[in-house]
Amino acid sequence: MTDVVIIGGGPGGYEAALVAGQLGGNVTLIERRGVGGSAVLTDVVPSKTLIATAEVMTTLRGAHELGLRLDGERHLDEAFSVDLAAVNDRVLKLAAAQSSDIGGRLEAEGVRLIEGTGRLDGTEHVIAGTADGTERLPADIILIATGTTPRELPTAQPDGERILTWTQLYNLRELPERLIVVGSGVTGAEFASAYHALGADVVLVSSRHQVLPGEDDDAARVVQQVFERSGMTILSKSRAQAARVVGDEVVVELADGRTVTGSHCLMAVGSIPNTSGLGLAEAGVRCNDAGYVTVDKVSRTTARGVYAAGDCTGVFALASVAAMQGRIAMWHSLGDAVGPLDLRTVAANVFTAPEIATVGVSQAEVASGLANAHAVMLPLNTNARAKMRGINDGFVKIFCLPTTGIVIGGVVVAPIASELIEGLSLAVREKLTVDQVAQSFTVYPSLTGSIAEAARRLHGRSAAQAVSY
Ligand SMILES: Cc1cc2nc3c(=O)[nH]c(=O)nc-3n(C[C@H](O)[C@H](O)[C@H](O)COP(=O)(O)OP(=O)(O)OC[C@H]3O[C@@H](n4cnc5c(N)ncnc54)[C@H](O)[C@@H]3O)c2cc1C
Numbered sequence: 317m318t319d320v321v322i323i324g325g326g327p328g329g330y331e332a333a334l335v336a337g338q339l340g341g342n343v344t345l346i347e348r349r350g351v352g353g354s355a356v357l358t359d360v361v362p363s364k365t366l367i368a369t370a371e372v373m374t375t376l377r378g379a380h381e382l383g384l385r386l387d388g389e390r391h392l393d394e395a396f397s398v399d400l401a402a403v404n405d406r407v408l409k410l411a412a413a414q415s416s417d418i419g420g421r422l423e424a425e426g427v428r429l430i431e432g433t434g435r436l437d438g439t440e441h442v443i444a445g446t447a448d449g450t451e452r453l454p455a456d457i458i459l460i461a462t463g464t465t466p467r468e469l470p471t472a473q474p475d476g477e478r479i480l481t482w483t484q485l486y487n488l489r490e491l492p493e494r495l496i497v498v499g500s501g502v503t504g505a506e507f508a509s510a511y512h513a514l515g516a517d518v519v520l521v522s523s524r525h526q527v528l529p530g531e532d533d534d535a536a537r538v539v540q541q542v543f544e545r546s547g548m549t550i551l552s553k554s555r556a557q558a559a560r561v562v563g564d565e566v567v568v569e570l571a572d573g574r575t576v577t578g579s580h581c582l583m584a585v586g587s588i589p590n591t592s593g594l595g596l597a598e599a600g601v602r603c604n605d606a607g608y609v610t611v612d613k614v615s616r617t618t619a620r621g622v623y624a625a626g627d628c629t630g631v632f633a634l635a636s637v638a639a640m641q642g643r644i645a646m647w648h649s650l651g652d653a654v655g656p657l658d659l660r661t662v663a664a665n666v667f668t669a670p671e672i673a674t675v676g677v678s679q680a681e682v683a684s685g686l687a688n689a690h691a692v693m694l695p696l697n698t699n700a701r702a703k704m705r706g707i708n709d710g711f712v713k714i715f716c717l718p719t720t721g722i723v724i725g726g727v728v729v730a731p732i733a734s735e736l737i738e739g740l741s742l743a744v745r746e747k748l749t750v751d752q753v754a755q756s757f758t759v760y761p762s763l764t765g766s767i768a769e770a771a772r773r774l775h776g777r778s779a780a781q782a783v784s785y
Contacts, residue, residue: 317342318650321442321455322642323434323594326353327635328461328626330418332642336457337425339650344453345427346434346444352415354463354627355635358483361414363506365407366486367667370513371731373398374669377513381706398514401489408486436460436595439619457649460594460601460609460617460624461642464587464633472498472559472583478566479559479581482507492516492580496568498556499584500527502666505539507582509668512548519549519576521556521568528666532679532727534693535672538709539729542670551576559583589628606630613656615645623649632659660724663741665734670710673737676725676744677715689715689724694770696730701761707731712766714740714750716774721749723771730763739767750774 320336322329325347336343350357376393386395422429432446442458444451466481468474476484482503493516497508500522512518520527520543527543527550528536543550555571559581566581589607596603600619602610608630615623623645626638640657647654666672677687696702696710707730715725726740743753753771758764 318456319454320344320457320459320646320649321434321453322346322459322461323436323442324353324459324461324463324590324626324628325351325418325429326355326461326463326626326638328463328628328638328642329353329459330422330642331639332459332461332625332646333422333427334425335643335646335652336650337422337427339646339652341457341646341650343427344430344442344444345422346430346432346442348431348433350412350415351419351422351429352411353461354483355638356414356418357411358486360635361411362407362486363482363503363510364667365410366403367506367510369398369403369406370510371669373513373515374731378706398491400491400514403514404486404488435593436599436601436622438595439599439621456621457646458622459615459642459645460591460596460622460628461626461638462590462594462628463638464589464627466583467586467588469558469583469585471557472568472581474583475561478561478564478579479583481583485582488580492578494519494578494580496521496559496566496576496578496581497584498559498568498581499586500524500550501530501584501586502528504582504584506667507584508548509539509543512543512546513669517549519551519578521551521554521570521576523553523555525552528668528672531666531672532674532713534679534711534713535674535727535729538670538711539666539668539672542709543668587627587633589630591628604630611641613644614648614654615641615657616648621649631657632662634662634664637662661741661745663737665737667734670707670729670731671733673728673730673733674726675737675741676723678725679713679715679727682715687715687724688718690718690774691715692770692773694766694773696763696766699761699763699766699769701763701765702730704761705731707763712736712770714753714767714770714774716750721751721774722747723750723753726767728767732763736763736767739764 320341320343322345379392496519498521508520558569568576602618609624625641663675681687693713710729713727723743728736750771758768
């Protein structure tokens, strides 16, 4: 039997463990905090559970426009208040239950779980440090899936009460009066959106001219407009350089000398890989300057028999990608059929209100000449279902190859973009043409109708007619 030892129990690790078990490996998974990893315990599951509550508040806020009144005239959302203690208790309970479900599944599949810290001892052994001591495990195949940790600025040290990382937010028992969110990347924007929807006064400190740098420019603009219209304060081109607690307030200092005061501050300034102290260099596993493990498209590191998956590789910080890298590592190492990781087909979503879902090539790649594409952008306010539901913001954008019309990318900005992107994701993966997308039936009226309509508008476009980005 092949001995497979996995360090880290997030999606990169546990999905790999399931595949390795299925392929007949003798699998041991070492996890120091809880199965499911950060994805389940502090990142994806808790944040999306919190956002689910925030979405209900957003819906209630829009109810007035649809003709719903409380006592004949009051706005519906005025009748609701947020019990953050109850919300966070639910969030943490759900995360713990999900972790336990995954643990149960792994054990049922014959995976040995060790609660402890793993590190490499060369390329053929792993040392597990547990409460009971250490164990040296023989390994034919090793997978490193240790994830990342929130980046902390020395001048803005989280105290877990007023200055918080996203992993500490769920300890809050009351809605912050004024939450300063430092960082307008995906994590910062999602929490700013959620807390604002829940009723907190939110100040978003963004070092760029627009929130969500790195996302589709048009999409980020829509989100920024919605944020501003709903009363969120966005401090653009503002770099936070320090945060300190003064009494029962937090003062954030900006690089230009201004200060912002709030009741709480969320630091969302990126992550650092959990790759130190793992014995990587000694085993011949190379990391880049930022500390991420170097891997190829089948998750191999520079050391024979040692693979790596997920956020610790810095390839694409998504749970779905981590899981796929982990599975690919096991398919490859255990001799199953395997194809290389294809990032062109990854569907991703930003869970703001509205959401931004993307797949395939981006507008930035088209603009810089890295991809040659025709594009069309169709605002959602032309869609009958959107009008009925009071959806005023959002759009569908499709990129296709100029000659063949093959769909190579898309963006959807809508309240449930994460669900709507599936059609475009399938089209990109299966190399469908815009005509094939346009000719498949969509329900009338539906938001997906806009995807077919956008595809229809790309039919037979010459280069001159195409909207270019
Ligand atoms: C706030 C937030 C929201 C997010 N939302 C989404 C989302 O909606 N969708 C999405 O796809 N992605 C989302 N992500 C990204 C997602 O969380 C990560 O891509 C995913 O967790 C990566 O999985 P992983 O297995 O690489 O690492 P992790 O989930 O970080 O798991 C790694 C595990 O390894 C353990 N570990 C580390 N070192 C050791 C050691 N030496 N020994 C034993 N165990 C060790 C850690 O304790 C951890 O449990 C979000 C991220 C954040 C921060």
